[in-house]
Amino acid sequence: MAAAGSAVGLGNIWGFPTQTASNGGAAFLVAYLILAFCLAYPALMAELTIGRHGQANAVTSLRAISNTKSQKQFAFIVGFGGIICAGLILSFYAIVAGWMISATLEPIATLAGNQPITSWLSEQSLSRNLIFTTGFIILTVAIISRGVENGIEKWSKRLMPALLSILFALIIYVMMQDGAMTGLKAYLVPDFSSILNPELLVNALGQAFFSLSLGTSVMIIYGSYISKKENLVSLGAYVTLIDVFIAFVAGLLIIPAMYVAQAQGVEIFSSQGELLSEDTLVFQVLPALFDGMGTIGLFVGFAFFALMSIAALTSSISMLEAPVSYAVERFTLDRIKATWLIGAIITIVSSTIVIYFDTLFGFVITLTTKFGQPLLGLMCCLFVGWIWYRNSLLEEIKQGCPGVANSVFWKIWPWYIKFICPLAIALVFINSIFG
Numbered sequence: 001m002a003a004a005g006s007a008v009g010l011g012n013i014w015g016f017p018t019q020t021a022s023n024g025g026a027a028f029l030v031a032y033l034i035l036a037f038c039l040a041y042p043a044l045m046a047e048l049t050i051g052r053h054g055q056a057n058a059v060t061s062l063r064a065i066s067n068t069k070s071q072k073q074f075a076f077i078v079g080f081g082g083i084i085c086a087g088l089i090l091s092f093y094a095i096v097a098g099w100m101i102s103a104t105l106e107p108i109a110t111l112a113g114n115q116p117i118t119s120w121l122s123e124q125s126l127s128r129n130l131i132f133t134t135g136f137i138i139l140t141v142a143i144i145s146r147g148v149e150n151g152i153e154k155w156s157k158r159l160m161p162a163l164l165s166i167l168f169a170l171i172i173y174v175m176m177q178d179g180a181m182t183g184l185k186a187y188l189v190p191d192f193s194s195i196l197n198p199e200l201l202v203n204a205l206g207q208a209f210f211s212l213s214l215g216t217s218v219m220i221i222y223g224s225y226i227s228k229k230e231n232l233v234s235l236g237a238y239v240t241l242i243d244v245f246i247a248f249v250a251g252l253l254i255i256p257a258m259y260v261a262q263a264q265g266v267e268i269f270s271s272q273g274e275l276l277s278e279d280t281l282v283f284q285v286l287p288a289l290f291d292g293m294g295t296i297g298l299f300v301g302f303a304f305f306a307l308m309s310i311a312a313l314t315s316s317i318s319m320l321e322a323p324v325s326y327a328v329e330r331f332t333l334d335r336i337k338a339t340w341l342i343g344a345i346i347t348i349v350s351s352t353i354v355i356y357f358d359t360l361f362g363f364v365i366t367l368t369t370k371f372g373q374p375l376l377g378l379m380c381c382l383f384v385g386w387i388w389y390r391n392s393l394l395e396e397i398k399q400g401c402p403g404v405a406n407s408v409f410w411k412i413w414p415w416y417i418k419f420i421c422p423l424a425i426a427l428v429f430i431n432s433i434f435g
């Protein structure tokens with residue numbers, strides 16, 4: 001559940017619908033589903049297995065399966081690269097999570113009738129973004145400095161059903177509004193001619209890796225916390241299914257809601273049919289929806305954004321855990337000190353992104369999610385496929401899943417991860433650079 005909590009976050013409800021809307025709707029959905037199950041799930045299995053075998057942070061775990069000196073150096077590059085990538089992801093994630101927190105507080109200010117605070121909370125400004133971004137990082141630090149095991153699982157278990165119920169209730173409401181059917185059609189009826197578009201594919205792959213928290217050593221660490229009694233194969237499958245399902249359901253809400261908002265006069269698309277403001281899309285579309293509900297909308301808006309903030313928190317703690325567990329295990333630092341120190345560095349990077357938002361925000365997202373994550377994920381596949389001895393790999397997966405040697409999984413996955421995954425990921429890239 002903690003791994004699912006890491007996977008389910010802003011990527012599902014902010015990232016996925018935004019990407020779908022700006023990459024041609026249903027065609028993106030189809031590409032995303034295929035890539036999530038065929039490339040991201042096998043890669044997730046690779047990371048979880050590496051972690052459970054190594055019982056330590058990413059660098060140490062990858063070194064444990066390396067045999068030669070150069071392989072150990074490669075292990076360091078992949079593990080440490082992942083840690084940097086996780087830190088950079090947290091720096092932009094905290095900004096979006098900060099927007100979620102201010103959207104949570106806004107209905108309270110409205111109810112209290114405090115107009116200046118309401119508009120400060122609802123409008124983009126340097127002061128608001130700096131305060132909430134920093135606040136969110138402090139919350140993450142406070143949880144992580146106490147150790148991961150306490151509480152995350154409890155939060156995740158409550159979060160998922162609550163999130164799904166509110167999503168479904170909102171979907172029913174949206175479907176009754178004008179314009180929803182056009183949105184539903186855009187989301188579910190694909191135009192197959194654009195599905196091989198190189199840009200669409202690279203975006204879908206990046207989104208799938210982001211949503212499953214791959215390539216950043218996070219799932220290696222979570223793997224190291226999984227008991228040897230658990231069945232890794234089905235556990236990985238559950239995490240993938242829950243994650244993809246929640247993203248799909250979020251799309252069912254947001255895409256039709258965009259068209260409803262447009263029917264109500266909110267400007268969503270430019271005259272050329274392009275999205276006007278991608279990053280803040282959900283913060284325009286959803287409040288417009290809640291406004292239309294009258295006073296009840298204030299409560300619904302509060303509940304929705306509060307749940308989103310919690311979902312962001314169960315994800316951000318997994319990102320911060322990556323550098324912290326490395327620092328604690330490698331330099332035998334005190335956990336609390338290490339967490340505050342790394343939190344401070346991330347706050348500085350995050351604030352820089354807030355200040356130079358137009359130049360840095362999109363750049364850091366592209367760098368980490370479209371390049372860093374898939375390429376580091378590819379390298380984890382290479383580790384499992386080419387470096388790890390197959391017998392030792394089988395022994396690891398057998399624990400908690402004794403019959404795996406004769407299963408379909410074991411017949412397909414090892415060669416799949418050796419050849420198909422690295423090739424397919426590489427192809428998507430080459431295609432996007434030269435396509």
Ligand code: TRP
Nearest residue numbers: 007009010011012211213216315
């Ligand atoms: N998967 C999370 C989401 O969808 C984000 C996330 C959590 C993440 N941990 C990560 C992304 C590590 C990359 C790396 O919101």
